[in-house]
Amino acid sequence: MDVMNPPIEQPMQQTVATTAAPSELKILCTLGPASMDPRTIQRLEQSGATLFRINLSHTEPADLPRLIKIIRSATDVPICLDTEGAQIRTGRFVDGQITLRDHALVKVHKKRVPADDKNFNFYPPESVEMLVPGDFVRLDFNSALAQVVSCDDEAVVMRVLQGGPVGQNKAVVIERDLSLPPLTAKDVKALAIGRDLGITHFALSFANKGEDVLEIRTHVGNDAFVISKIESRGGVQNLEEIASHSDALLIDRGDLSRQVPIELLPQAQKSLIKRGNAANTPVYVATNLLESMVSSSTPTRAEVNDIHNTLADGADGLVLAAETAIGQYPIRCASMISKVIRGYQQDGLTAKGFYPEDAISLLVEPHGGRLVHREASDSDRSTIEHLTHVAIREKDLMDCEQFAYGTYSPLTGFMGRETLESVLDTYRLPNGEVWTLPLLLQIDADKVRNVSAGDRIVLTDESGRVHSLLDVTEMYRYDLDSLAARMYGTTNRDHPGVAQLTGRSDLFVAGHVTLVxxxxxxxxHYLLSPVQTRFIFTQLGWSQVVGFHTRNPTHRG
Incomplete structure (x- = not known):
């Protein structure tokens, strides 16, 4: 039996199948002050971003050409313009934020005013005309609650029922359905700019019915990729109709939570995803996926569980908003989403003799799919004194360490004849993995006179110090001149490799190595194994690493 194929072929196939899958799920990253620069955009792409979102609620149309140019200078990942849509927002405040006091009377003016905690505006301006006495008005994600008490030609007067801080450009919810146009004047202007600049992806906020999707298509064309956002009662009720005109759906849990009780939001999400799947329309999910990472470098356990469960619900993509737009750790956020996706998509099973697949690493996978790990257990050690001991060269012992630590992954030990022939003929292992270098153990016949395939032997240094165990799978002879010619292209003993090979025994021992x-x-303390370096790289958040071969003394300085 060849040393190579039996122990590694199945694990490799399993791992390759699971690690290829993350590209199937989409990661939408919102760009903003924290990420609108070429370097960060490139890192976000490397971390898995498949679509970059520009939120028009926080972007002026005049700024679009400049922003699009910045993004395109860094990446070919598509750009999506996300409209303001049929939503009411607070206007601008002199100090950026106000605090409403319980029982205070405040005015919402129809014309723009210098805004403070007594007088302010809503956007779009025409929304104020729709308010009537008795309306309940919630401001800034339920931070404050007010009720309309009177209306006149200039303003609407509201009594604050529950005070709290209110920021500018924050959502306002009226506790009855209002008929707002699906696009604002600002949206229409921005969409035209986007189309002129070749943008093909657009998101329609607050899609309430199929007609809303048809309306945005009159501005962006039927060939555009339209993502309809489900974040209102109308959107929930008319999801199938909306889906029939859309290329994808996006469940915005933040705005949706203002119309669906928050305690019912999880089951609403499950239901909406299921309906979207049934309509054969991709479904993305947004809001608070990694909210804690706006200011923290790591997520909460609840957030990671939420993302995993969202994927298990059937979501086709995940959306990062504040996390990448204004957060302190945009790249780590995108990387974390990719890591959770990768963890979700793999089965998590670990074969004996391999390091567990690092589900949180975005590094290229180990050669062959898994990192070999073969270190002796207590049970292995207990048998050492009863086994045959064979002294081998220090160079061969160093190879043993590389097998055990996974440096030579997916190899688990010295090559048998079949693997050797495959490498010499095709530069591949018998299972197809690329491998160009024979790794062989030459032992003098008298040292292994009583050893045969199936035996376990102890490998020691010349002083007898125990180093490794070798489970012998094959012992074979090979003509050294023929092997030298195939390995080095010459049989000239002046070649150091040829001299080393032909100066030793023609008996080769193959088998699996276990380090003692x-x-x-x-x-x-300076020697780092592959698993240690991968651990460090992952902790540092690296996804791309350049290796440098420090073979020559001048390279080691």
Whole structure:
């Protein structure tokens, strides 16, 4: 039996199948002050972003050409313009935020005024005309609650029932359905600019019915990719109709939570995703996926569970908003989403003899799919004194360590004849994995006179110090001149590789290596195994690493 194929072929197939899947799920990243620069945009793309979103609620149309140019200078990932849509928002405040006091009377003016905690505006301006006495008005994600008490030609007077801080450009919810146009004048202007600049992806906020989607298509064309956002009662009720005219749906849990009781939001999400799936329309989910990472470098356990469960519900994509637009850690947020997706998509099973797949790493996967890990257990150690001990060269012991630590993944030990022939002929292992270098163990016949395939032996250094265990799978002879010619293209003994190969035994021993005790070294604390380097790179949030071969002394400075 060949040393290579039996232990590694199945794990490799399993891992390759699972790690290829993240590209199927979409990651939408909103760009803003924290991320609107080429370097960050490139890192977001490397971290898995598949669509970059510009929120028109916080962007002026005149700024679009400049912003689009910045994005395109860094990436070819598509850009999506997300409209303001049929929503009422607070206007601008002199100090950026006000605090409404319980029982205070405040005026919402129809014409623009210098805004403070007594007098302010709503946007769009015509929305004020729709208010009538008795209307309940919630401001800034339920921070404050007021009731309309009177209306005149200049303003609407409201009594504050529950005070609280209110920010500018924040959502306002009227506790009855109002018929607002699906696009604001600002949206229409921005969409025209976007189309002129070649933008093909658009998001319709507060899609309430199928006609709203048809309306945005009159501005962006039937060839555009339209994402309809489900964030209102109308959107929930008319989802199938909206889906029939849309390329994708987006469940915005933030705005939806103002019309669906928050305690019912989880089941609403499950229901909406299920309906979207049934309509064969991709469904994305947004809001508070990683809210804590706006100011923290790591997410909460609840957030990670929420993302996993959202994917399990059937979501086709995830949307980062404040996390990447204004948060302190936009790249880490995108990386975390990718990591959770990768963790969700793999089965989590671990084969004996391999490091567990690092579900949170965005690094390229180990060669062959999994990182080999073969270190002796207590049970292995207990048998050592009863086994045959064979002293081998320090170079071969160093190879043993590389097998055990996974440096040579997916190899688990010295090559048998079949693997050797495959590498020499095709530069591949028998299972198809690229491998160009034979790794062989030459042992003098008299040292293994009583050893045969199926035996376990102990490998030691010349002093007899135990280093590794070798489960012998094959012992074979090979003509050294023929092997040298195939490996090095020459049989000339002046070639150091040829001299080393032909100066030793023609008996080769193949088998799986298990490390007992590494070689002593005063520099051991500088030696990092593959799993250690991958751990460090992952902790640093790196997704791309350049390797440098420090073979020559001048490269080691």
């Amino acid at each position: 005790e590494p070689l002593a070294s005063p520099h051991r």
